[in-house]
Amino acid sequence: MQRFWILPLVVLAGMGLSVEAGLLGPLGEAIGQGWAVFGIFSLGALLLTFGLIFGRPQLRALFAKPRWMLAGGLLGPxxxxxxxxxTPHIGVGLTMVGILFGQVGASLVIDHFGWLGAQQRKVDGYRLGALVAIVGALCLINT
Incomplete structure (x- = not known):
């Protein structure tokens, strides 16, 4: 039953990324890309800090993990x-489909080899077909 809610959750998260792209492009053009990224992450850090203050801090557990697991903090910015x-140059649609291609391609490799602690899931024709379909979408949306 828990899996029933996971797919709609990730679809909504993906929709949120498109909205974020639509907001960040104009913000970056108005105040500069670096300041826009800084502003977004500052607000996120403020909200996260508020949550940590009123939640149960787990910093000891965080820093007890291997340092490579914290690399995601570099990838976000x-x-x-x-x-x-x-986004201002190629639009939200093409930006998001390009990002989707990168995400799915990297995800297939990570799953196939079981890297980063992921459960190993071999790439089959269906998964490869999904990646090819995204390439088709990338070509079609670029016209």
């Missing part, structure tokens, strides 16, 4: 920076 730079 790069992702938001890419959204901020690309």
């Amino acid at each position: 790069l992702y938001v920076g890419a959204l901020t730079l690309a």
Whole structure:
């Protein structure tokens, strides 16, 4: 039953990323891409800090994990920076389909080899077909 809610949740999260891209492009053009990324992450850090203060802090557990697991903290600003730079030039649709292609392609490799602690799921024709369909969408939306 829990899995029933996971797919709609990730679809909504994906929709949120498109909205974020639509907001970041104009913000970056108005105040500069670096300031837009800084502003978005500052607000996120403020909200997260509020949650940590009133939640149960787990910093000891966080820093007890291998350092490579914290690399996601570096990837977030790069992702938001890419959204901020690309969206005004190529639009939200093409930006998001390009990002989707990168996400699915990397995800298939990670799943196939079981990297980063993921359960190993071999790439089959269906999964490869999904990636090819995204390439088709990338070509079609770029026209």
